Amino acid sequence: MARLPVWILLLGLCPWLEASGKNSAITTVNGILGESVTLPLKIKNPQDVENIAWSSPDMSVAFVQPRPSDAPQLSVTHQDYYGRLNVSRDNYDLVISHLRAEDSRVYTANINTEHGEKTETRRFSLHVYSRLGTVTITRSVTPTENGTCNVTLTCRVEESENVTFSWTPPGAGPVLYLSQGPGGHKGAVTCTAWNPVSRSNASVDAELLCTDTVPRCEHCRSWVLAATGPVALLLVLLLVGVLLLLRHKTQRQRPPQDTSSEKTLYKQVTVSQPADARVYDDIPASKVVPPKEELRIYSLVQYSDKMRPGSPPEGRASGMSNYANVV
Known part of the structure; x- marks a missing residue:
């Protein structure tokens, strides 16, 4: 991509920067950290475009010059975007790749058409979010009478910025309170976490929420079966060692036989x-x-x-x- 001299770019950008309307509508665009995002211009007559100047409130970003029967010429005007900008050939949409957290800002596109006699402005508010990681549910159980319990479920996610939580059965926020017992909720309790670019969830079985506070423990059975084998082997080895020790002591105490x-x-x-x-x-x-x-x-x-x-x-x-x- 060619780069124009700075003074030429500044002279060319000034009229469009002054003409950008402060009251023009802003389109919100969400991007994913490390991935790509497109700022769509939605130009009705792309063939009438002479040039496009991209800027943000504190700097110029790029300058686009359409070329007949060829890809448009893109000149990056700020070093933070070198190697990360591209323009679509048909409608001149701006594509930003390898998104960073600092790319979250307002971008303004001043589109000059019909030999500079008309300027159209497009404004975009870009927000860069991380893709959500794994959701985990932790619980705190307080036993009550008749084998029931009060359960506090807490939902967590690796990326917690701008995250919204919801529950099934209905609940809002990362914490859900349940009173579980006979006639209580059955089935799965699900926490869903999402942000504007991704969604993730996790579930627990409601019937097992109080198993740590009542005598009957379904998951203990598998644990006991898994531990039986190693314990039995250890007892056998211990018994063999004791028998060998007793035999050795008996042989040492026996009087020597006269073999003459x-x-x-x-x-x-x-x-x-x-x-x-x-x-x-x-x-x-x-x-x-x-x-x-x-x-x-x-x-x-x-x-x-x-x-x-x-x-x-x-x-x-x-x-x-x-x-x-x-x-």
């Missing part, structure tokens, strides 16, 4: 034989040794006083014992 397969028996025998004599006792194994066990019997031989010489025999110490190895 070899047993030794000693038998004391007194003999009156020379010191170097050896005595072997033949003891049947079947009388002493249990089945499949090896039994060793050692016989302790002591010397009597008569046979004990004054000095021990050579190669033997006094009081030496002979052992009989019996298998």
